[in-house]
Amino acid sequence: MTPVLEVRNLTKRFPGIVATDAVNFTLEKGEIHALLGENGAGKSTLMNMLYGLYRPDEGHILLNGQEVHIHGANDAIARGMGMVHQHFMLVPTLTVTENIILGNEVIKGVLIDTATAERRIKELATTFGLDIPVNAYVHDLPVGVQQRVEIVKALYRSADVLILDEPTAVLTPQEADDLFVVIKRLKAQGKSIIFISHKLREVLAIADRISVLRRGKLVGSTTPAQANEASLASMMVGRDVVLQVDKAPAQPGSVVLDVAQLNVRDERGNTAVADVSFQLRRGEIVGIAGVQGNGQTELVAAITGLVNATHGQITLDGEAITNQGTNRAIDAGMGHIPEDRHHHGLVLSYSIADNMVLSAYDTPPFARGYIINEQAIAQQADTLVKRFDVRTSSINAAASTLSGGNQQKVVVARELARPLKVLVAAQPTRGLDVGSIEFIHKSIVAARDSGTGVLLVSAELDEILSLSDRILVMFRGQIIAEIAGADADRNRIGLLMAGVRGTGAEA
Amino acid sequence: MSTEHVPSTGAWRIWATTFLVPVLAIVTALVIGAVIIVLTGADVVAAYGGLFTGAIGSPRAIAYTLVEATPYIFGGLAVLIGFRAGLFNIGVEGQIAVGSMCAAIVGAFVTLPPVLHVIVAFLAGAAGGAMWGAIPGWLRARTGAHEVITTIMFNYIAIRGTDYLIKVPFLDQESSSQRTPYIATTAEIPFLFGEAYRLHGGFLIAVAATFVVAWLLQRTIVGFEIRTAGANPDAAHYAGMNVSRTIIITMALSGLMAGMAGAVQVLGLEHNLKASFSAGYGFDSIAIALLAASNPIGVIPAAIFWGALRNGAGLMQLNSGISINLINIIQALVIAFVAADQIVRQIYRIRTARGEGITLSRGWGR
Numbered sequence: 001m002t003p004v005l006e007v008r009n010l011t012k013r014f015p016g017i018v019a020t021d022a023v024n025f026t027l028e029k030g031e032i033h034a035l036l037g038e039n040g041a042g043k044s045t046l047m048n049m050l051y052g053l054y055r056p057d058e059g060h061i062l063l064n065g066q067e068v069h070i071h072g073a074n075d076a077i078a079r080g081m082g083m084v085h086q087h088f089m090l091v092p093t094l095t096v097t098e099n100i101i102l103g104n105e106v107i108k109g110v111l112i113d114t115a116t117a118e119r120r121i122k123e124l125a126t127t128f129g130l131d132i133p134v135n136a137y138v139h140d141l142p143v144g145v146q147q148r149v150e151i152v153k154a155l156y157r158s159a160d161v162l163i164l165d166e167p168t169a170v171l172t173p174q175e176a177d178d179l180f181v182v183i184k185r186l187k188a189q190g191k192s193i194i195f196i197s198h199k200l201r202e203v204l205a206i207a208d209r210i211s212v213l214r215r216g217k218l219v220g221s222t223t224p225a226q227a228n229e230a231s232l233a234s235m236m237v238g239r240d241v242v243l244q245v246d247k248a249p250a251q252p253g254s255v256v257l258d259v260a261q262l263n264v265r266d267e268r269g270n271t272a273v274a275d276v277s278f279q280l281r282r283g284e285i286v287g288i289a290g291v292q293g294n295g296q297t298e299l300v301a302a303i304t305g306l307v308n309a310t311h312g313q314i315t316l317d318g319e320a321i322t323n324q325g326t327n328r329a330i331d332a333g334m335g336h337i338p339e340d341r342h343h344h345g346l347v348l349s350y351s352i353a354d355n356m357v358l359s360a361y362d363t364p365p366f367a368r369g370y371i372i373n374e375q376a377i378a379q380q381a382d383t384l385v386k387r388f389d390v391r392t393s394s395i396n397a398a399a400s401t402l403s404g405g406n407q408q409k410v411v412v413a414r415e416l417a418r419p420l421k422v423l424v425a426a427q428p429t430r431g432l433d434v435g436s437i438e439f440i441h442k443s444i445v446a447a448r449d450s451g452t453g454v455l456l457v458s459a460e461l462d463e464i465l466s467l468s469d470r471i472l473v474m475f476r477g478q479i480i481a482e483i484a485g486a487d488a489d490r491n492r493i494g495l496l497m498a499g500v501r502g503t504g505a506e507a
Numbered sequence: 508m509s510t511e512h513v514p515s516t517g518a519w520r521i522w523a524t525t526f527l528v529p530v531l532a533i534v535t536a537l538v539i540g541a542v543i544i545v546l547t548g549a550d551v552v553a554a555y556g557g558l559f560t561g562a563i564g565s566p567r568a569i570a571y572t573l574v575e576a577t578p579y580i581f582g583g584l585a586v587l588i589g590f591r592a593g594l595f596n597i598g599v600e601g602q603i604a605v606g607s608m609c610a611a612i613v614g615a616f617v618t619l620p621p622v623l624h625v626i627v628a629f630l631a632g633a634a635g636g637a638m639w640g641a642i643p644g645w646l647r648a649r650t651g652a653h654e655v656i657t658t659i660m661f662n663y664i665a666i667r668g669t670d671y672l673i674k675v676p677f678l679d680q681e682s683s684s685q686r687t688p689y690i691a692t693t694a695e696i697p698f699l700f701g702e703a704y705r706l707h708g709g710f711l712i713a714v715a716a717t718f719v720v721a722w723l724l725q726r727t728i729v730g731f732e733i734r735t736a737g738a739n740p741d742a743a744h745y746a747g748m749n750v751s752r753t754i755i756i757t758m759a760l761s762g763l764m765a766g767m768a769g770a771v772q773v774l775g776l777e778h779n780l781k782a783s784f785s786a787g788y789g790f791d792s793i794a795i796a797l798l799a800a801s802n803p804i805g806v807i808p809a810a811i812f813w814g815a816l817r818n819g820a821g822l823m824q825l826n827s828g829i830s831i832n833l834i835n836i837i838q839a840l841v842i843a844f845v846a847a848d849q850i851v852r853q854i855y856r857i858r859t860a861r862g863e864g865i866t867l868s869r870g871w872g873r
Contacts, residue, residue, distance in 0.1 A: 304745075306744065306745065325747070325749075326744060326745060326746070326747045327747035327748070327749065329747075330746075330747040331747075336745070338745060343741050343742075344741050344742055344744075344745040345742065345745070346739075346742060347735055347738045347739045347742050348738075348739070349738050350735075350738065354731075358735070358742065358745075358746040359745075359746040359747055361728060361731050361746075362728045362731075367728050370727050370728055370729065371726060371727055371728075372725075372726050372727060372728060372730075372731060374726075
């Protein structure tokens, strides 16, 4: 049988890098084909070529055996391809129906025929088991439902090939399970699906076939029956990987960070953190689990002094630091790995050396009075580059020339170089390769073992589970449960992340 | 991704890549200027020959060019300091006016011993400019009022305000022209080669200021704060820097340079302050800073080039009959090519530099 979609020797070059290198890939009808790879492996480039957003430098794309040249997203849609992006392309202030028909409206006279559109959408929803409230406004819907709207949007445009780009990144584990049910039903109805992910567990659970990309090359294809997490990880990285973080039991000491009754508003003035209280002890890692957007960002911003709290106290080792700004928090012994390294963590046009002293530039030995001591800064950079294995040819190279993993190592190195009482690590490994993740996890555990209290905020439940000594679950701005790391149950935390309580032992 | 894009650390390489675009912009502008001269039926060789001879053809021409360049050096530094912090100080014109006014008043109406008098008058001018720059900085830091708007408004206040001060309270009653009285000889910055060459000590102060600014930006923690606030204000905040304070300091330093420009013009060259004297130094300073590629040392050649164009224009007109307004066209083209550097990069097929880039001004408020 002819594959629905076939890609032959597809190559795309960007200045200085081959993003995809002669990739061959086929998608059979009614198949779920997972595309696995680390960030920067070329998954997005490949999909963007299929979707007509990039033009390949070499190679061919065949749809149902016919070679095609795809000119832009509209052309791809017309040829029966639909893409659900990681960041949804929905207009929050429009209803579900309006979003789905946007750009594809049924016209009756001069008016949009909403009734007909609604009927079609309901039909589609029933056929594929996608439960969506057609008249609700998108901004009122949970993320999981918004994603279903995106899928229906693609189906409404008669997509036969669905490309799902990291679809579970924003979902709770339960929402992800619901999505898998939907995907399997789509398959049963004859749709073909490309499932892009870097999460091994999911790929094994859902795919019929798994293809692994590494540095632009397709390194192999396998099936869930033949593979396991360890074998996929080593395919992805190109060497054996230790998936488990090696750490001794925590030896918690005295309380080093005390957060009491904290309330924080977000940029729009809505309450993002509501009456949050917790204590962090020396030598322990407390993980904050939660789906993105439940107040974690604002909580971290308030603790680290980036924004002011509207109410409540933050005490670091007995010193009140509430609403005193970032400088006070740093002086009191706080380190902060920010969730967005480009936004807060680095000055990309600065050298690695300057970035390494970004929060210590005005203290000895890096400053003598008001004068910068370049020699001391260079020495510091040399030491840290070695200790944290930052891959660069020179400490004078701009931070922008580094890969994401090495950029993050610069941030981690800088923060851990100071004597810290508390380390706030927000999404410390987001978007990084497996090697860098291992390294950063080890560094965080080492900081804990040296007596630092670590507050870990991550959207990756696996990261929380493997590092934390205690876990707090955050939902809609509140901490709704506290669980000892040893007793942590994936399923139960997943339910709590979705706001389902009543499973006992909540805070 | 590999690290093959690490820039060469050879000093001359960095200088070459920094100043390549400005130099090519000048070349391109001069070529287009030549085309315009030909189209008007004039003689290109006579015109550019006159420009060249008038600008640097004799020791006196060179001295005059440096005299013209002096306020541009200060002004260019003023704008550049703002650029480095991501601030666009359009108020250099007004800060020059306030600086020259303060220097003129202290020079003419205060009696002090020699040496001390000139120092005090110079510092008064510098301080006046600094104050006039710090206020919009304070408004930006405290209220978010954009410095582009406030500095433009402060220009009007300064220019009209000094006009009034010159014409009413500090008018020289003995003179038929509208100006302040001559400053005391004790307040004069001396000429370097006698009055005939007009080149005064202010030029040396300007060159020294350039190196001080370069050192300040590169080697001090204030400079580090200024550069970080310009390159990534969020990272500056994250790193514990007081971004509001940095904005105020930057605007004060910027105004300080502008105030010095006004002070040396009064104390070194004019020896009094005429109504509507500055006439555009502040705005041309933006051009100097752009041409200098936001590198302090680059301000000196950029300002000398600007001064040379101005100084040579007269002889160009005399030799070829071309209006000195052609110089304005050439200057405008230079700025257009430097500002829209992609055009120059396209013409000469230069690869776009990676990683670097200066934020000239950020959006409104924040």
